[in-house]
């Protein structure tokens with residue numbers, strides 16, 4: 001901060017506790033972290049002359065101490081000790097010689113609310129890769145049934161006390177005499193089908209056996225990934241077993257899904273899986289969907305899909321509820337295993353797609 005004749009072309013002189021020096025001292029006094037950016041001189045390309053500077057962000061530091069020293073010209077310089085705040089991701093200080101594609105330096109919000117005001121909390125779309133926004137679709141929070149089912153056929157439980165006696169609750173009885181959720185609403189174990197209490201039941205909405213019907217309660221956001229398009233992450237910690245979101249879309253017959261060519265990215269086969277029968281159903285979230293449509297595949301996923309019935313009894317068309325399969329730290333991408341029975345190609349039988357998740361145990365194949 002001054003006094004260096006190599007920089008300012010002046011006579012060497014004592015530095016003062018002013019400008020940047022004072023700012024660092026103030027940061028130390030106020031215990032305010034500073035962002036450190038390394039500057040490097042690199043040779044310019046051969047067709048231009050001289051050197052150019054590159055700047056590399058290195059994270060947040062605290063200033064712990066400062067003192068004066070005699071510099072190389074015998075004049076006073078201010079020295080500062082900076083300590084990198086622990087817990088930040090390691091950042092490379094290497095300068096890449098070839099930059100493949102221009103990248104935005106900082107992540108920015110490209111859409112304030114993907115849910116178009118339909119979720120309890122706005123759901124931002126963030127992008128640090130390019131300037132694109134997520135392609136448009138209509139956000140819905142509950143399934144669209146194009147096929148009729150008869151909800152009046154559904155029999156509910158008669159409990160009035162939040163289904164505390166699982167032997168008396170007819171819904172819990174269908175789950176093997178137990179409510180598959182703990183007191184915090186986390187699922188205890190996965191089941192082929194979980195029967196939750198629903199609109200035909202006498203129990204109140206606070207009943208423990210309605211865990212996946214309360215909508216998205218984490219601050220989810222959509223973000224652009226490096227290699228798998230848009231993905232989803234949570235700004236909050238998600239504990240193992242917690243309900244995250246439903247995979248919502250239009251429920252159509254598999255036969256119709258086959259006719260909807262060119263948009264199989266967002267198809268999810270339900271009930272009978274991918275059997276090519278007239279009776280199989282598929283959720284199509286291409287045009288109508290929720291945040292679930294952005295969840296990518298991983299060979300070591302942190303979510304799993306649970307079939308749930310509560311507002312109808314039709315086992316061929318269960319709700320697809322996504323629960324945390326493990327504790328998930330904030331900002332970690334939320335993923336599920338498509339091979340379990342996610343999007344199944346309907347135009348040519350079996351679809352093989354390369355998996356780009358790079359996750360541990362990755363098979364290299366998505367379907």
Ligand SMILES: C[S@@+](CC[C@H](N)C(=O)[O-])C[C@H]1O[C@@H](n2cnc3c(N)ncnc32)[C@H](O)[C@@H]1O
Pocket residue numbers: 227228229230231264265266293294295296297298343354355356357366
């Ligand atoms: C349900 S969408 C997921 C959201 C999608 N990434 C987007 O941008 O809208 C499924 C599609 O995402 C892409 N995808 C998801 N997981 C992937 C993975 N592990 N590797 C490569 N592509 C993946 C594939 O194009 C797949 O058909």
